[in-house]
Amino acid sequence: xxxxxxxxxxxxxxxxxxxxxxxxxxxxxxxxxxxxxxxxxxxxxxxxxxxxxxxxxxxxxxxxxxxxxxxxxxxxxxxxxxxxxxxxxxxxxxxxxxxxxxxxxxxxxxxxxxxxxxxxxxxxxxxxxxxxxxxxxxxxxxxxxxxxxxxxxxxxxxxxxxxxxxxxxxxxxxxxxxxxxxxxxxxxxxxxxxxxxxxxxxxxxxxxxxxxxxxxxxxxxxxxxxxxxxxxxxxxxxxxxxxxxxxxxxxxxxxxxxxxxxxxxxxxxxxxxxxxxxxxxxxxxxxxxxxxxxxxxxxxxxxxxxxxxxxxxxxxxxxxxxxxxxxxxxxxxxxxxxxxxxxxxxxxxxxxxxxxxxxxxxxxxxxxxxxxxxxxxxxxxxxxxxxxxxxxxxxxxxxxxxxxxxxxxxxxxxxxxxxxxxxxxxxxxxxxxxxxxxxxxxxxxxxxxxxxxxxxxxxx
Amino acid sequence: xxxxxxxxxxxxxxxxxxxxxxxxxxxxxxxxxxxxxxxxxxxxxxxxxxxxxxxxxxxxxxxxxxxxxxxxxxxxxxxxxxxxxxxxxxxxxxxxxxxxxxxxxxxxxxxxxxxxxxxxxxxxxxxxxxxxxxxxxxxxxxxxxxxxxxxxxxxxxxxxxxxxxxxxxxxxxxxxxxxxxxxxxxxxxxxxxxxxxxxxxxxxxxxxxxxxxxxxxxxxxxxxxxxxxxxxxxxxxxxxxxxxxxxxxxxxxxxxxxxxxxxxxxxxxxxxxxxxxxxxxxxxxxxxxxxxxxxxxxxxxxxxxxxxxxxxxxxxxxxxxxxxxxxxxxxxxx
Numbered sequence: 001x002x003x004x005x006x007x008x009x010x011x012x013x014x015x016x017x018x019x020x021x022x023x024x025x026x027x028x029x030x031x032x033x034x035x036x037x038x039x040x041x042x043x044x045x046x047x048x049x050x051x052x053x054x055x056x057x058x059x060x061x062x063x064x065x066x067x068x069x070x071x072x073x074x075x076x077x078x079x080x081x082x083x084x085x086x087x088x089x090x091x092x093x094x095x096x097x098x099x100x101x102x103x104x105x106x107x108x109x110x111x112x113x114x115x116x117x118x119x120x121x122x123x124x125x126x127x128x129x130x131x132x133x134x135x136x137x138x139x140x141x142x143x144x145x146x147x148x149x150x151x152x153x154x155x156x157x158x159x160x161x162x163x164x165x166x167x168x169x170x171x172x173x174x175x176x177x178x179x180x181x182x183x184x185x186x187x188x189x190x191x192x193x194x195x196x197x198x199x200x201x202x203x204x205x206x207x208x209x210x211x212x213x214x215x216x217x218x219x220x221x222x223x224x225x226x227x228x229x230x231x232x233x234x235x236x237x238x239x240x241x242x243x244x245x246x247x248x249x250x251x252x253x254x255x256x257x258x259x260x261x262x263x264x265x266x267x268x269x270x271x272x273x274x275x276x277x278x279x280x281x282x283x284x285x286x287x288x289x290x291x292x293x294x295x296x297x298x299x300x301x302x303x304x305x306x307x308x309x310x311x312x313x314x315x316x317x318x319x320x321x322x323x324x325x326x327x328x329x330x331x332x333x334x335x336x337x338x339x340x341x342x343x344x345x346x347x348x349x350x351x352x353x354x355x356x357x358x359x360x361x362x363x364x365x366x367x368x369x370x371x372x373x374x375x376x377x378x379x380x381x382x383x384x385x386x387x388x389x390x391x392x393x394x395x396x397x398x399x400x401x402x403x404x405x406x407x408x409x410x411x412x413x414x415x416x417x418x419x420x421x422x423x424x425x426x427x428x429x430x431x432x433x434x435x436x437x438x439x440x441x442x443x444x445x446x447x448x449x450x451x452x453x454x455x456x457x458x459x460x
Numbered sequence: 461x462x463x464x465x466x467x468x469x470x471x472x473x474x475x476x477x478x479x480x481x482x483x484x485x486x487x488x489x490x491x492x493x494x495x496x497x498x499x500x501x502x503x504x505x506x507x508x509x510x511x512x513x514x515x516x517x518x519x520x521x522x523x524x525x526x527x528x529x530x531x532x533x534x535x536x537x538x539x540x541x542x543x544x545x546x547x548x549x550x551x552x553x554x555x556x557x558x559x560x561x562x563x564x565x566x567x568x569x570x571x572x573x574x575x576x577x578x579x580x581x582x583x584x585x586x587x588x589x590x591x592x593x594x595x596x597x598x599x600x601x602x603x604x605x606x607x608x609x610x611x612x613x614x615x616x617x618x619x620x621x622x623x624x625x626x627x628x629x630x631x632x633x634x635x636x637x638x639x640x641x642x643x644x645x646x647x648x649x650x651x652x653x654x655x656x657x658x659x660x661x662x663x664x665x666x667x668x669x670x671x672x673x674x675x676x677x678x679x680x681x682x683x684x685x686x687x688x689x690x691x692x693x694x695x696x697x698x699x700x701x702x703x704x705x706x707x708x709x710x711x712x713x714x715x716x717x718x719x720x721x722x723x724x725x726x727x728x729x730x731x732x733x734x735x736x737x738x739x740x741x742x743x744x745x746x747x748x749x750x751x752x753x754x755x756x757x758x759x760x761x762x763x764x765x766x767x768x769x770x771x772x773x774x775x776x777x778x779x780x781x782x783x784x785x786x787x788x789x790x791x792x793x794x
Contacts, residue, residue, distance in 0.1 A: 181474035188481055428473035430480040437484030444489065448627030 001044040003246045004198055006447060012041060013250075016153075020254060024176045031144045031172040034152065034254060041153035042117070049116035053156075056086070057147045060126045064133055068140035076134040080127055087123045090115055095326030118157040120323060122150050124285055129164045131289060138164055145171055154250035158243055160261045161281035167256055175255035182425070183252050185433060189421045190249030192436050195443045197417070198242030201410065204403040205235035209375075216384040217377045226388025228401070233371030234408045237265065240279070245417050260418050266411040269359035271340045271366060272348075277416075282320070291316040310345070314338035324374070329382060333374040340366060364412070489626075496625040499641075501633035502610075505529045505582065506618045514647030516636045520565045522629075524575055525613050527652045529582035533560035536579045539592030540567035542709040542766055544659065545773035546590065546780070548651045554781035557587035561652030569597045569687035571609045576694060578614040588703035588743070588784050589695075594766070595671040597687050598730035660763035668764040670711045673730075675722055682726065688733045695737050703743035703784045706734045710749040710772055710794075712765045713756045738788075745783035747792055749776055755794070 001008045016037050023029040043050040063079035066072070093111050101108035129149065132138035141149070141164075148171050149164055150156070175183075212229045215221050221229075244261035251258040261280050268274035275283055294312035295305075314335060321334020347354075354362075376382035395401065414420070424432060500508030503515050503526035517523035528536070535557040537546050548559035562575050572591070580586065612620040624630065639645040676682040695704055708731065717723035731748055738744040749772075755761055761772050768776075775794055782790035 178471055179474075181471055181478045185474055185477050185481065188478075428470060428477045430473075430476045433477035433481040434484040437481040438488060440481075440485050441488045441492070444485075445492070445626055445628055445631065448624070449629065 001041050003243065003250075004195055004447065006444075007044070008041075009444065009447070012044075017253060020175065024174060027172060027174070030174075031148050034171070035144055035147045038148065038151040038153040038156060042151060042156060046117045048114075049119075052086075052116050052119075053122065053151060056083070056122060056126065057150050058143075060130065060150075061143050061146045064130065064140055064146070067133060073134050076130045080130050083123045083126050083130075087119055089113070090119055092322075092326045121159050121161060122156060124161055124282075125150050125164075127289060128161070128285060132164065141168060152251075152256070154247040154254070154256075155258055158240070158247075159281055160244055160247060160259050161285050162258055163284075166259055170256045173255040175253075182428075183255075185428075186421060186425045187249040187252030188440075189424055189436055190245050190252065190417070192249075192439050192443070193417050193421060194242045194245030194247075194249060196242070196439065197238040197245060199443060199446055201403075201407050202235050202238035202242055205231045205238070205407055208401065208404060209235060212385070213375055213377070213381065216381040216388070220384045221388035222391055224388070224391045224394030226385045226391065227393040228404060229372050229375070229385045229388075230368045231404045231408065232375040233367050234266070234411050236371070236375075237262070237278075237411055238407070241417060248418075260416070262416060263418075264411075264414065264416040266364060266367075266408075267360070267413075268363050269356045270348075270354075271337070271344045271363055274363055274367060275337070275341065282323075286316050286320055290319060310342045313341050313345075317341065321374075327378075329373050329376055329379055332379065333370055336370050336373070492631075493622075493626065496630060496634055497622070499634040499637050501625060501630045501637055502526065502613055503529075503637065504613050504621060506621045510638075510641055512637050512641035514640060514650060515633065516640055516645050516647055517633065520563065520567075521571075521610055522613060522633070523648060524562050524564055524652070525578065526648070527560050527650060528562050528575055528579040528614075530560060530650060531583065532650065533558045534583060534585055534587040535559045535589065536562045536576070536586075537590045537592070538572050538576050538579075539563045539590075539709075540572065540594060540596075541565045541659070542594045542768075543590075543592030544654045545768065545770060546592070546777055547773065548653055550774070550777050551590070551781060552651075554777065555588065555784050557784070559588075559590075559651070561654065563592075563652070563654075566606070568605060568609075569593075569691070570605070571611075573687070573690055573694065574609070574611055574614040576691075580694070580698075581616070586698070586702045588705070589698075590705045590707065590780055591691065592707050592709050593688075593691075593734055594709055595673055595727075595730075597691075597734070598685055598726065599671075599673045599687070600676045600681055600684055601674075602686055660767055664712075664759040664762055665764045668766045670715050670766050672717075672723055673726060675726055682729050683733060685730055685733050688730065688737070692737045695741075700742060704738050704741060705744060705780045705783045706738055706746045707776060707780060708734070708748045708750045709766070709776075710751070710756050710761075710768050712759070712762050713752045715765050716750060716752050716756070741787070743784055743787050745788045745790055747776075747779050747783060747794075749779075749794055751794065753794070 001012060003009075019033060019037065020030070023033045039050060039054070042053055060079050060083065063075050066075045090113055093113055097108040097111065129138055129146075133140070145168060149162075149168055152167070152171075155162060209228050209231050212221060212225045213232075215225070216229065241262040248258045248260065259281050263277040263280065265274050265277040268277055291312055294315060295309050300308045315338070317334045317338030318331055319334065320337070321330040321332070324330045324334075372385050373379075373382045376385060424436075497507045498509045499512065500506070502517075502522050503512070505525075515523055515526045517526075527533075533548075535551075535555070537543055537548060537551070537559060539546075540563055543563040544561070544565070546561065546563075548561040551557070551559040562579060564571055564575060567575075576589070576591070610624070612624045615621070636645060640647050676684070691706075698704070717727050727750075731746070735746040738746050750756075755772060755775070761769050763769060779790065779792040779794060782792070
């Protein structure tokens with residue numbers, strides 16, 4: 001079910017709010033109700049994979065239970081390995097088979113495997129909890145609460161990747177307690193801003209640049225349109241930040257404050273700054289569960305620790321790329337960002353201080369250019385775009401290209417959406433709320449054309 | 461985000477905010493919906509309380525609905541842009557019937573059948589039907605629709621229609637209809653007559669080659685044309701007094717399959733299937749205008765490979781009118 005479609009906005013969400021309102025006075029029903037709603041949400045257009053989600057929850061919870069009783073770390077390790085194996089099978093089998101075929105110089109058949117929606121995200125949620133359980137940082141939770149942590153519908157498909165410690169205790173909270181009206185106003189404003197970002201900003205750019213990438217996949221782009229392709233990073237910002245904001249807003253309607261995922265990343269003055277503002281919850285996960293273990297592992301002698309740390313950075317980002325998709329374009333994108341982070345760290349240590357404006361220009365250019373590699377279907381397609389940049393930009397379409405000017409300017413100049421929401425909801429102003437209601441009405445009318453497009457991160 | 465702890469006063473104020481937001485959304489949606497229902501933006505006939513006639517719409521996908529339900533007409537020309545130049549007024553004068561032009565630009569057979577069905581549902585008495593069958597009718601397997609078509613506008617369900625009214629295009633159409641009602645705008649010509657200068661510039665452009673339907677996978681499959689079968693089902697249910705003329709439109713001679721070629725055999729099979737629909741039906745005929753002759757060899761008679769100019773359209777209309785009068789005994793001068 002898509003957050004930006006009528007079935008969700010007009011049927012599921014109102015029904016879910018009403019149902020939760022009815023069970024709110026009964027603490028023992030709250031979590032179970034949300035679990036069932038989340039399963040219904042997931043099963044709506046992923047019926048075959050609901051079983052996978054349920055099994056995944058059951059098996060991981062049983063592993064946690066067995067660990068809680070026996071304290072045998074091997075159980076948790078086995079569960080994590082199994083989680084990664086399942087993710088690997090669904091996501092990387094064909095990629096590995098294809099490349100193995102190239103190495104062995106013989107064709108290996110393509111497997112007809114569909115990627116279960118949200119598998120990357122619920123696998124990471126399992127890992128975050130199980131690793132902390134093994135480290136003795138996380139307590140053991142009953143099945144319904146654990147199931148909700150994995151399947152909570154606002155975040156199950158594409159995050160934010162909430163730590164167990166951030167949300168577990170919020171589940172089952174009484175929502176309709178004093179002050180709930182403000183929480184609802186904040187939540188609705190988040191949903192409005194998220195839908196606006198997705199529909200009026202992200203999708204607008206997608207409409208302009210998608211044909212360019214389609215052309216690049218088929219051959220060179222020689223008509224000056226290649227420049228438009230640089231807009232992809234802005235598109236995915238508003239696509240994913242929009243999704244995250246809707247998720248945060250929905251969480252608030254059910255008494256859960258989800259972590260923020262973006263913090264005006266295009267205002268960053270360095271690539272390090274950028275990665276602290278972009279997909280924050282994934283970067284926190286990678287930092288804590290991949291980068292730190294790699295740095296702390298005794299792989300190289302102590303005097304080579306900086307080298308190990310830099311290598312860990314590049315490897316972490318390459319894995320970040322691979323997590324986004326089974327393609328060399330993603331690995332190259334991640335590796336380039338890893339190298340940029342290392343270069344940025346070395347520059348900070350040995351170079352002179354760059355003026356902020358120059359740092360911002362370099363950061364934005366790097367993100368826009370590497371975004372082409374991320375979006376292009378193949379390395380050849382990316383190369384076709386880059387070669388196309390040798391031709392001056394084609395501006396014949398005039399005002400139709402205006403979104404590619406206005407929307408990036410918004411990304412460069414506006415504060416993070418959470419800051420905008422905070423500003424809008426600092427104090428109760430009914431006229432402003434009415435305006436938000438009017439904005440939501442305009443969005444519903446816009447969605448009436450049925451040009452609903454999925455969120456980019458659903459395929460990761 | 462830090463949320464201040466609310467006291468009861470602020471709770472009351474936030475309640476007002478919530479009511480303002482949800483109220484604007486709910487009441488706004490309701491008022492908008494009532495407005496759309498009252499105006500009936502596409503004049504589809506399922507709603508509409510203001511009695512406004514016609515639309516001011518250049519998109520034939522949606523504009524045809526208003527004409528198709530107009531009971532001032534009893535006969536219809538169905539097709540796509542290859543039928544657009546058939547003049548409904550001229551045909552009316554020649555036959556004594558009242559023709560309306562219902563061509564859908566870029567229409568596929570499935571879409572044209574939806575329009576035909578809508579026309580029939582909205583007319584208790586039908587005089588004649590002219591269906592212009594271009595090569596898209598001759599494909600053996602169903603193909604993916606090239607782009608969305610508003611089937612909901614031509615369907616039977618009022619609910620499906622209502623569900624599609626909540627959109628910017630519907631709102632735009634609603635205001636256009638309101639302007640017509642207030643006398644601020646002119647409605648489209650009710651007969652749907654097209655002027656060639658509105659469509660194609662002077663001269664011949666080497667574009668729009670006619671579709672060459674892929675050959676049937678098997679010999680047995682050569683006589684199976686799903687869209688022709690659907691048309692047959694519709695025509696078979698009509699009373700015998702309704703005249704039906706099926707016409708294959710002319711194309712520039714270079715695009716006509718060479719005699720004896722596989723494409724020619726396919727075309728022959730499709731023509732035979734179309735012919736069977738009207739065989740034995742009174743005042744009905746199948747006319748193949750896709751011939752290699754002096755007229756189809758003259759570039760001046762075409763705007764491109766498939767779109768003919770008024771001279772050919774007039775010749776076609778004459779054949780169609782004669783067929784409505786004399787059935788397959790009509791003399792087709794082409």
